[in-house]
Amino acid sequence: MQTNDHKIRNYSDVLNSQYGEPGTPKRAKFDEEAYTFYTAQILHDARKNARITQGELAKRIGVDKSYISRIEKGLIVPSVATYYRVINALGLTINITPAM
Numbered sequence: 001m002q003t004n005d006h007k008i009r010n011y012s013d014v015l016n017s018q019y020g021e022p023g024t025p026k027r028a029k030f031d032e033e034a035y036t037f038y039t040a041q042i043l044h045d046a047r048k049n050a051r052i053t054q055g056e057l058a059k060r061i062g063v064d065k066s067y068i069s070r071i072e073k074g075l076i077v078p079s080v081a082t083y084y085r086v087i088n089a090l091g092l093t094i095n096i097t098p099a100m
Contacts, residue, residue, distance in 0.1 A: 033074075040074040043086055047072075050090045060089040 016022075019030040047057055047068075054068040061082070070076045071086075078086065087094055 036074045036077050039077060039083070040072050043078075043083075044072040046087075046090050046092060052090065057086065057089055061085040 015027070015030070020027040022031075047054070052060075054072070055065045058065045058068045062085075063082075067076075071078050084094070
């Protein structure tokens, strides 16, 4: 489906047509890749905003610089524990709120 004709679309419909309905294997794979990308961007942006190098962040949480790089490139997804260590090392907090 071509979507570059500048028309307003319901992107739920676009995703459904390209990746299947929610709950299908193809859609689950897409969603997982999207979450990985989103997580990578959040951590990369937070680290940059904190003015901390990958090496310094790695040192703070006890991992190799290459591990931080792989997270930021979306090649790996950190465990929840590692994610929290990164957030704490950057001086940030996580707030969990109900979905609206």
